[in-house]
Amino acid sequence: MDTLIVGAGFAGATCARRLADAGHPVRVIDKRPHIAGNAYDRPNEHGLLVHEYGPHIFHTNSDKVVDFLSRFTAWRPYEHRVLAVPDAASGEAYPMPINRRTINALYGLDLDEAGVAAFLERVREPREPLRSSEDVVLNSVGRDLCERFFRGYTRKQWGLDLAELSAGVAARIPTRCNDDDRYFTDRFQAMPQDGYTRMFARLLDHPRIQVETGVAYDPARHAAERLIFTGPIDEYYGHRHGRLPYRSLRFEHEHRTDCDRFQPVGTVNYPNDHAYTRITEFKHLTGQVHGGTALVREYPCDDGEPYYPIPRPANEALFKRYQALAEAETQVHFIGRLAQYRYYNMDQVVAAALALCERLLQPSAAALEA
Template sequence: MDTLIVGAGFAGAVTARELAEAGERVLVVDKRPHVAGNAYDRLDAAGVLVHEYGPHIFHTNSESVFGWLSRFTTWRPYEHRVLAVPDASTGRAYPLPINRTTINSLYGLDLDEAGVAAFLERVREPREPIRTSEDVVLNSVGRDLCERFFRGYTRKQWGLDLSELAGGVAARIPTRTNDDDRYFSDRYQAMPAEGYTRLFERLLAHPNIEVRTGVEYAAVAGLDRRRTVFTGPIDEFYGRRFGALPYRSLRFEHEHLAGTTQLQPVGTVNYPNDHAWTRITEFKHLSGQQHAGSSVVREIPQDMDAPGAEPYYPIPNPANEALYKRYEALAEAETEVFFLGRLAQYRYYNMDQVVAAALALARRLTAQRRAQPAP
């Protein structure tokens, strides 16, 4: 083979397809028994399409990324909406990201857009410089909204306080003065019409690609090849030489509700301050599937020392970034191994960002090969 790719998620599969179309022979291995990585979806026992590892909502502003993926799927237009229940004893739900509806409903006000902007300016706590996620939130919406919607959720999700996380985590969630209740505002928002797994099956269906699932990297590390693209945890690749990079894990509680056609008014409801779970997602909103029952998943964050825990999120703060830099220095010295993806680059990638990075890497590798003189 020319290239061994470790991991059959977006990073590995997109790289594999692009290299295969350039004439390379590619072997893709994944330790899980399926392709699609964390985007893997399946029909549950009741026949409802569910996302095994929590909701994956596709959104992008990149016409090129959306167009490239459109070769392997048709799309169902879908704009994700999220409600948050800051106090489960009342059950009152408010739009998230915070918008005009959130503020008017929460405080019994009737503000227009200018009024909401003035309200936020009045309650915000200016922070300079902005370093942490606490700085971001307090600088944007002030202390009361921070305590109701952000601090508890962050503590559950990351096992850290807002003040212990890099600012980029909270900066992902905007604040709006209008009534736009979409979670994302990207130009392209859609779900693969037949699901992610089917998209990946088409993506990997190329005569130059061989896929082996249920295979650990160690089992194929000795195979002869020109190069390796590794999409797993970078510290694992190097035997945790400098110590384990911290990752946050999740436990997923899937449940089918027979006879319940709809549990929630929107796809996801957050519970920032109550319960062990951070959010509940109802999958029929995402897929548009018609079914007499409904299936949901509760996400319960956990540490990596929990039984069966897998790494899902790099934990961005200065200490962890410094540790990653030591591994990155090893990676930069490699000439035949390339690291790509959320775990390999210790970066909080969205799906479209991973696709763009994979396309860029594959095209760079192809260009390098073509530039080499013929033997």
């Protein structure tokens, strides 16, 4: 069966390779001038590898996803660490997620793990059920830590209050009583050795895969027996039920020649100051050795490329109306962060794409057996 895939990000490229491996010819188009979707990276003008669309750190607990991607890249072990600066005037930086060191440094204490657990038990505001992100944060760390580390960041990032966002947003960030200062705790944490774009080039390098970049999907021009769509689902349906809200970002890249190390960890968050949410220094992620250093600042905004679905009940209800249209389709499939309107990490997108392909390939496997 002839398949057209719209989008050359993780969702589209994974489907393309899986179907091509199973014998199906696939055409992939992407409106951007490059492959790899939001994971696209490139050397900057000084030869430092930078992530065009903000920092992408790979982490997963799925062996299936690691096995699949490891066919196309070697890995550089990397555990991401983040500091938060709640008051830029003082410049004091604390581990994020909040851990024992955050609490002790912030309040001038010297608590052990049990002491931190007791402290949090005292300051938390128990909430039941945990519906909003505010519920999640107050329930785990209480009001003071919420105001210092979460409310301002969230307002900047989403243009909404914590109380207006579903629980899942803040639930991405754990609270720890020990000294573990890693941002993620997944079993597998690593960066593609030669970068994401090189990994995608190998992923899409297959005689049955044809890729065209700089080509926007046009239903009048792009006929196919089967369509896999990884762009915004509301756009596919001409916004007939109204626009699904997405949050965008403006990325400000900077190359510094005056220092070879700008900050002590990969990312520093600024919850309460500046128009940007965080600064990432790429050398931490890539391990590159260089006399200068490359940074990116993320400025959240409403208009621009859709990067984040906005998890809140009204949007989830609107998405369900589009999902109902999608479920009635037999030859069109929607997969990925924009098409499924889910706050997916990269590994979750790969897992979802592999699962879709398994479903799509089942009938032909049955036919082969018969």
